[in-house]
């Protein structure tokens with residue numbers, strides 16, 4: 566089966582075209598391809614299928630087989646797929662997700678893609694206790710759940726240890742949560758390391774995570790809504806901006822890395 570390996574700010578995906586492939590393999594077989602040694606390697610699988618209300622529908626499949634209702638970086642990859650692979654007209658793409666139709670727009674001057682209409686809702690702010698430490702966490706719903714944690718010494722922070730503890734913490738039940746570890750410098754610039762739920766682990770960027778952090782930062786009065794915020798991830802910078810109605814736009818890059826075909830006995 567054909568697939569497209571894509572990346573958006575280092576958050577990498579395998580895209581499968583369920584529009585032109587009438588006999589897709591099982592989801593279990595697809596997720597095995599996320600493995601970086603036994604498969605192709607990807608943070609998530611993105612399934613592109615027909616939509617009655619948008620250009621295409623995007624479904625997000627995590628490496629452990631769970632479903633994500635939205636993927637901020639994935640939206641830009643699917644928009645590029647709609648333009649480059651499906652050959653639809655630019656500069657807009659309307660992508661159906663489990664949390665509504667999102668618009669993507671090519672910004673030719675910057676070779677970037679902007680997505681719009683992304684909602685973020687603050688849920689709770691509390692201290693949570695983990696083995697031997699406690700962290701202040703702000704929970705934000707961006708279609709998928711996020712926990713935003715401000716830390717010091719981000720580059721040395723034990724993301725791989727603390728990430729899974731917060732991901733599976735009982736305060737987030739019945740769901741698990743993505744976790745954004747954030748450090749602000751003296752000038753108010755925000756650096757983020759993202760821990761993604763569902764078997765992904767630490768990723769190089771997270772689009773919905775960028776919006777969660779921007780929402781918290783605006784709600785703390787550290788930035789005026791309608792003023793764009795730059796969020797520095799390991800995989801590069803994403804720009805988020807909240808409009809008057811509290812909805813976000815997100816700007817970042819996306820790229821098709823290569824096209825492949827799985828072996829018949831895979």
Ligand SMILES: N[C@@H](CCC[C@H](N)C(=O)O)C(=O)O
Pocket residue numbers: 576609625627632633634635636637638639709710743761762763765768770771772773774
């Ligand atoms: N694994 C996430 C969905 C993917 C989030 C993504 N990387 C993004 O850019 O927003 C989940 O199941 O919540």
